[in-house]
Amino acid sequence: MAKMSHQGIVRRLAAMSIMCLAAMDQSHIAAAQEEKRRDGGSVSAGRYRYLGEEAWMERRYDDAALFYTRAAEVEPDNALNYYKLFRVNNRMKKLSSALKDLTTACEKDPSKAEYRTQKAKLLVSLGQCDEAVEEYKILQQQNQASDIQPNIDEARRCAAEVQAATSSFARQDWATALQYFNMALSHMEQAPDLLFMKAKAEYETQDYYGVISDMGRILKSYPSHIEAYQLRGEAYFRLGEHDTAVNHFREGLKLDPEHKGCKKGHKAIKTLLKKEKRGDDAFQAGQYKEAIDHWWAAMNLDISHLAFVRPALLKVVKAHTKLGEHDKAIEEAHKHVNNMESVEGLHALGDAQIAADKFDEAVRTFHRAFEIAPEDEKRNAQEKVREAEVALKQSKEKNYYKILGVQRNAASKEIKKAYRELALKWHPDKNPDNAEEAEKMFQDISEAYEVLSDKETRAKYDRGEAVFDNQGGGGDPRARHAQFFNQFQNSGGFPGGGGRRGGGGGGPQFRFHMG
Numbered sequence: 157m158a159k160m161s162h163q164g165i166v167r168r169l170a171a172m173s174i175m176c177l178a179a180m181d182q183s184h185i186a187a188a189q190e191e192k193r194r195d196g197g198s199v200s201a202g203r204y205r206y207l208g209e210e211a212w213m214e215r216r217y218d219d220a221a222l223f224y225t226r227a228a229e230v231e232p233d234n235a236l237n238y239y240k241l242f243r244v245n246n247r248m249k250k251l252s253s254a255l256k257d258l259t260t261a262c263e264k265d266p267s268k269a270e271y272r273t274q275k276a277k278l279l280v281s282l283g284q285c286d287e288a289v290e291e292y293k294i295l296q297q298q299n300q301a302s303d304i305q306p307n308i309d310e311a312r313r314c315a316a317e318v319q320a321a322t323s324s325f326a327r328q329d330w331a332t333a334l335q336y337f338n339m340a341l342s343h344m345e346q347a348p349d350l351l352f353m354k355a356k357a358e359y360e361t362q363d364y365y366g367v368i369s370d371m372g373r374i375l376k377s378y379p380s381h382i383e384a385y386q387l388r389g390e391a392y393f394r395l396g397e398h399d400t401a402v403n404h405f406r407e408g409l410k411l412d413p414e415h416k417g418c419k420k421g422h423k424a425i426k427t428l429l430k431k432e433k434r435g436d437d438a439f440q441a442g443q444y445k446e447a448i449d450h451w452w453a454a455m456n457l458d459i460s461h462l463a464f465v466r467p468a469l470l471k472v473v474k475a476h477t478k479l480g481e482h483d484k485a486i487e488e489a490h491k492h493v494n495n496m497e498s499v500e501g502l503h504a505l506g507d508a509q510i511a512a513d514k515f516d517e518a519v520r521t522f523h524r525a526f527e528i529a530p531e532d533e534k535r536n537a538q539e540k541v542r543e544a545e546v547a548l549k550q551s552k553e554k555n556y557y558k559i560l561g562v563q564r565n566a567a568s569k570e571i572k573k574a575y576r577e578l579a580l581k582w583h584p585d586k587n588p589d590n591a592e593e594a595e596k597m598f599q600d601i602s603e604a605y606e607v608l609s610d611k612e613t614r615a616k617y618d619r620g621e622a623v624f625d626n627q628g629g630g631g632d633p634r635a636r637h638a639q640f641f642n643q644f645q646n647s648g649g650f651p652g653g654g655g656r657r658g659g660g661g662g663g664p665q666f667r668f669h670m671g
Contacts, residue, residue, distance in 0.1 A: 199226070199230070200230065201227040201228075201230040201231040201234065201237065202227075204223045204224065204226040204227035204230065205223070205224065205227050205236075205237070205240065207219075207223040208220045208223035208224045208227065208240060208244075209240075211223060212240075212243070212244065217244050217247055217248050220244045221241060221244045221245065221248075224237055224240045224241040224244060225241060227240075228241065233264055234264065235260075235261040235262075235263075235264035235265035235268060235271065236261075238257045238258070238260040238261035238264065239257070239258065239261040239271055241257040242254045242257035242258040242261060242274070245257060246278070249345075249346070249377075251278065251281060251282055251345065251346045252282070252346075254278060255275070255278050255279070255282060258271060258274060258275045258278060259275065262275055267298070269295060269298070272291055272294060272295055273295065273304060273307075275291055276288045276291035276292050276295070276307065276311065277307065279291065279311075280310065280311050280314055280343050280344065281343075281344055281345040281346065282344065282345070282346055282347060283314075283318065283340070283341075283344045283346075283347030283349065283350045285311050285312075285314035285315035285317075285318055285340075285343070286315040286318070286319075288311040288314070288315070289308070289311045289312055289315055292304065292307065292308045292311060296308075310343060313343075314340055314343040314344075317336050317339045317340035317343075318336075318340045318350065320332075320336040321333050321336035321337045321339075321340050321350070321353070321354075322353070324336060325337075325353050325356075325357060328360070330357040330360040330361045331361060333353070333354075333357045334354065334357045334358065334361065337350060337353065337354035337357065338354070341354065346377065348374050348377070348378060348381070351370050351373065351374055352370075352371075352374060352383065352384065352387075354370060355367045355370040355371055355374075355387055356387065358370065359387065359390065359391060359394075362394070364391040364392075364394045364395050365391075365395075367387060367388065367390075367391035368388055368391050368392065371384045371385075371387055371388035371391070372388070375388070380411055382408045382411050382412055382415055382418065383417070385404045385405070385407045385408035385411075385418065386404070386405070386408050386415070386417040386418050386421060388404050389401045389402075389403075389404030389405045389408070389418070389421050390421060392404060393421065393424075393425060393461075394461065394463060395463055396463030396464055396467075398425050398428070398429060398464075401421065401425055402422060402425050402426075405418040405419075405421045405422040405425075406418075406422065409422065424457070424458075427457065428454055428457055428458075428461075428464065431450055431451075431453050431454035431457070432450070432451065432454045432464075432468065434450040435447045435448075435449075435450030435451040435454065435468075435471065436471075438450060439471070439474075439475060442478075444475040444476075444478045444479045445475075445479065447471070447475050448472050448475045448476070451468050451471055451472055451475075452472070454468060455468050455469070462495070462496075466492060466495065466496070466501075469488055469489075469491060469492045470489075470492060470500065470501070470504045472488050473485045473488045473489045473492070473504050473505075473507075473508055474504075476488060476508075477507070477508055477511045477563065482508060482511050482512030483512065485508040485511065485512070486505065486508045486509060486512060486514075489501065489504045489505035489508045490505065492504065492505070493505055497524075497528065498528075499525045499528060499529045499530075499533055499537060502521055502522070502524055502525035502528075503522070503525055503537075503540060505521050506518045506521035506522045506525065506540065506544060507565075509521060510544060510547055510564060511563050511564075513551065513558070515544065515547050515548035515551045516548060518544045518547070518548070519541070519544045519545055519548055521544075522537070522540045522541045522543075522544045523541055525537050525540065525541075526538055526540075526541050542619075543564075543618065545620075546618065546619065546620035547564065549620060550617075550620070554600070554603075556603070556604035556607050556608055556617065557604075557608070559600050559601060559603075559604040560574040560575060560578060560601065560604050560605065560608065561574055561578070562574050562608075564618070568609065568611075571605065571608050571609060572605075572609065575601060575604075575605040575609070578597075578601045579598065579601055579602070579605075582594050582597040582598045582601060583598055584598060607623050
């Protein structure tokens with residue numbers, strides 16, 4: 157029963173491929189019939205063979221095929237006509253047509269060893285190795301098998317390898333099937349049915365590039381092979397190349413608008429991309445919770461589609477960080493790294509750890525990313541390590557990002573917004589009952605903004621360099637902060653209003669218009 161099962165698979169796939177080839181013979185026949193009509197049927201078979209040989213020598217193979225077809229019509233029982241037609245089709249790589257011609261030649265002249273030998277070789281080229289063995293047996297029975305023992309041995313090996321490949325395929329033993337398909341196909345020139353089965357096994361073992369290559373070979377010879385378009389589209393989908401996958405499904409649907417496999421694949425990609433776009437748009441609009449929900453809806457369509465899920469998960473990490481959900485961001489980043497360690501995933505994890513003020517862990521994470529980074533990414537990975545080490549050092553001193561409550565990669569407008577809100581909150585005029593703490597907080601906030609609002613100063617700070625001439629010793633920074641705050645106020649940095657605070661005790665005085 158198992159033998160019948162896998163042989164049935166081969167027959168069905170072979171029939172599917174042969175249907176694609178059937179139309180290829182018709183043009184020669186139609187042209188030959190037209191030529192015969194014009195000539196009134198008066199040209200002899202010998203004349204047609206002469207014209208065929210002339211076209212053959214001049215490499216006008218389509219003309220040669222036409223003339224040999226006409227010769228066969230005039231002399232339908234002459235095996236030579238079909239043999240010559242076989243040569244032309246064989247040269248044009250129309251091997252199925254060549255086999256048909258050669259089979260007819262053998263039927264017309266069963267004793268011709270040359271014909272049967274060529275037929276056996278052609279059968280091997282087409283992957284029909286068990287039939288090739290039978291042809292060689294006939295030659296042996298006719299005592300015409302001299303010097304062909306190596307060919308017989310090859311046909312038997314090929315037949316055994318095909319048997320092993322198709323049996324393994326039927327058992328869904330994909331790795332073993334691939335091993336034998338590769339061995340069997342090494343004997344063959346055109347075997348689309350076996351090549352298709354090999355590609356199916358490659359798909360099951362996640363060798364998607366192998367699928368693309370093999371289906372490309374089939375489509376080059378048989379451009380109407382719908383199942384090849386479907387399988388190649390599915391392989392591109394698994395690689396995350398969704399636009400190319402859509403194009404393949406569309407090509408299949410041009411051939412059959414109701415093809416279930418291509419319709420399903422096309423719809424799946426469109427649904428996925430729509431949900432992803434909703435997430436991207438929500439993120440750009442600052443709607444981070446909605447973005448996360450849309451991205452997860454897209455990922456849950458097929459959680460095994462890692463070429464999509466992995467980059468989408470990194471988007472989720474960023475959205476959680478934007479929401480201040482640092483533990484959740486770290487958790488999702490760990491999922492990415494645990495699935496498969498990558499420089500990109502480790503960098504996302506390290507960034508989430510820095511946002512959560514887990515600087516020691518971030519340094520270790522970025523060091524690991526540097527260790528596994530390819531040479532062309534080493535410099536960037538080293539820079540991430542340095543940035544994490546600077547952040548760790550600054551976390552033990554005065555951390556301007558933490559003072560303003562922004563991330564280290566915050567945009568200038570985010571920094572300005574945070575400063576406005578905190579300066580309003582901690583201005584001493586707003587805190588008469590907590591003046592001393594407010595004074596200190598206000599100075600720290602002003603100092604942080606002074607550093608982070610200037611591109612050059614911020615870059616120095618991010619590199620761990622001193623940003624003030626007297627940084628690290630002596631001096632009273634309060635006057636500088638007061639001057640900076642007044643400059644910000646006078647430049648329209650705060651909304652207008654009324655209010656004033658007068659200082660005393662030798663400290664700086666601040667003017668602040670309350671909104």
